[in-house]
Amino acid sequence: MSGATNRVCPGDICLGSDWSDLAESLRRITVEIRGPDGRHGAGVVWTADGIIITNAHVVNGHAMIRFHDGRAAPAELVARSRRSDLAALRVAFRHLPCAVARDSRTVRPGEIVIAVGHPLGVSGAVSLGILHSASDESCIEADIRLAPGNSGGPLADAAGRVIGINTMVANGMGIAVSAPAVERFRAGIISARVGPA
Amino acid sequence: MTDTFIDFSNALADAVERAGHAVVSVLEGGRRGVSGTLWRDSLVVATEHTIRGQQEVTIELPDGRSLPAAVVGRDPGTDIALLRATEPVASAIEFADATRLRVGQFVLAIGRRPNQCVVASHGILSALGGAWRTGHGARIDHSFRLDLLPYTGFSGGPLVDAGGRVIGVNTSGPRRTVLTVPASTVNSVVEQLIAKGRVARGYLGVALQPVNLPPAILAQTGTGIKRGLLVVMVEPGSPAEAAGITIGDVVVALDDKPLANPGDLQLALDPERIGQPARLRLIRGGKPHELTLIVRERAE
Numbered sequence: 310m311s312g313a314t315n316r317v318c319p320g321d322i323c324l325g326s327d328w329s330d331l332a333e334s335l336r337r338i339t340v341e342i343r344g345p346d347g348r349h350g351a352g353v354v355w356t357a358d359g360i361i362i363t364n365a366h367v368v369n370g371h372a373m374i375r376f377h378d379g380r381a382a383p384a385e386l387v388a389r390s391r392r393s394d395l396a397a398l399r400v401a402f403r404h405l406p407c408a409v410a411r412d413s414r415t416v417r418p419g420e421i422v423i424a425v426g427h428p429l430g431v432s433g434a435v436s437l438g439i440l441h442s443a444s445d446e447s448c449i450e451a452d453i454r455l456a457p458g459n460s461g462g463p464l465a466d467a468a469g470r471v472i473g474i475n476t477m478v479a480n481g482m483g484i485a486v487s488a489p490a491v492e493r494f495r496a497g498i499i500s501a502r503v504g505p506a
Numbered sequence: 507m508t509d510t511f512i513d514f515s516n517a518l519a520d521a522v523e524r525a526g527h528a529v530v531s532v533l534e535g536g537r538r539g540v541s542g543t544l545w546r547d548s549l550v551v552a553t554e555h556t557i558r559g560q561q562e563v564t565i566e567l568p569d570g571r572s573l574p575a576a577v578v579g580r581d582p583g584t585d586i587a588l589l590r591a592t593e594p595v596a597s598a599i600e601f602a603d604a605t606r607l608r609v610g611q612f613v614l615a616i617g618r619r620p621n622q623c624v625v626a627s628h629g630i631l632s633a634l635g636g637a638w639r640t641g642h643g644a645r646i647d648h649s650f651r652l653d654l655l656p657y658t659g660f661s662g663g664p665l666v667d668a669g670g671r672v673i674g675v676n677t678s679g680p681r682r683t684v685l686t687v688p689a690s691t692v693n694s695v696v697e698q699l700i701a702k703g704r705v706a707r708g709y710l711g712v713a714l715q716p717v718n719l720p721p722a723i724l725a726q727t728g729t730g731i732k733r734g735l736l737v738v739m740v741e742p743g744s745p746a747e748a749a750g751i752t753i754g755d756v757v758v759a760l761d762d763k764p765l766a767n768p769g770d771l772q773l774a775l776d777p778e779r780i781g782q783p784a785r786l787r788l789i790r791g792g793k794p795h796e797l798t799l800i801v802r803e804r805a806e
Contacts, residue, residue: 327511407768418626439518439614441657444623448519450625452655467515481655482627493732 313497332435337406339425341375343464347451349463351426354407363461364393388498411470412485414441422451447490449473451483521670525616526624528599531566541617541663544597550589553677554580562795583644585677588699602671617663621628629654643772650686711744714768723771726794733766734758747797754755759787
């Protein structure tokens, strides 16, 4: 936690350093994905052993991953579901800082949400908004300004826990695939791997 | 590490939840539903444009009940309609102090979808202004300019402060903006709709054309402005005819207020002016003339 400098204090509420710490921790788990076909988007480091979750519309095969610290690595496509618009990539890294998922069934409309991505090519850009609706178990609507390049990036709560993967913009609202839907997708990959050939 | 931020987030979610107790979903006939605000016990404020032509709608309450609600009255001038639920419903609405609103203040637009779910979008009050008139001539007590994104079905829901207290009722403005009718204006419309089922607006019975006044006449008007309103039509049986206004008169002042545009006459048409005298100064045959007209409500 940084000191009392750079704090913006409207009245007796100080959000400045809390907010920038939170933004920084989310940027660490957000990667930039570039496919050989020119597709570009964001991804979330989902597990410390190198599983990266993004949208199916961001990747179509292997891709190059760039981490927040500038390291780059090739990634192989592990699974892709066009129905849920999710894809999983794997990079050969261990001990990565990774997402802490929050069950989005517990979120409430009005909660602060934060998105990180690369809107219109701006790397690691952070946006702030609120949760619009939490009525659907598999998708979350947020009143937050997103743009192409945010796809595949995290939508997180005020504690930095990931509640969804930003997927599209509809009528100005951000739509994210919920964390439970991501967990189901991931469980499907694991069961497919251990199941009968 | 981010306790303050989490507290702020929780406070906002609390505000949405609290305000949501006074927000209903209005099923206006097969579409996706709009919002309504439970303004008083069993009385719901909705936007007139969303329920136009309907006498009864279905409302879905925060407690899950779905009830028919009859349209008590409607006022296209302010885009407010009042509905009465067929069963008693207690209102839990809390109002913000309109005198303490400030530019930059955090606000939320709350709505409810047909499936019990409260929805919210956020923004700030980007400008505050005084009273203004809608295209229909209705007076709105304050103007709010918002930096806030409208969403499907937000119309009829409340604009609330960061504590969930109601500032006004939202409707669609021009260029995909949110227009908020302040609570004080909604209150006065609600009173009139309960009493009469409509908001009575005054009527004169003239058609007017703004004209520039020649210098010789200008000296006689005493208004200091170069324009007047030429009477081009007088409706038979109207207050204007009864007062003796004729085609060719140029109206220059109403109760000593100069008139440059037909819209300036709206002052004489507010509900409280009905039955009251209005003093008109005009130019007739090149000479100043004065007459008194009794404002009436237009016959249905």
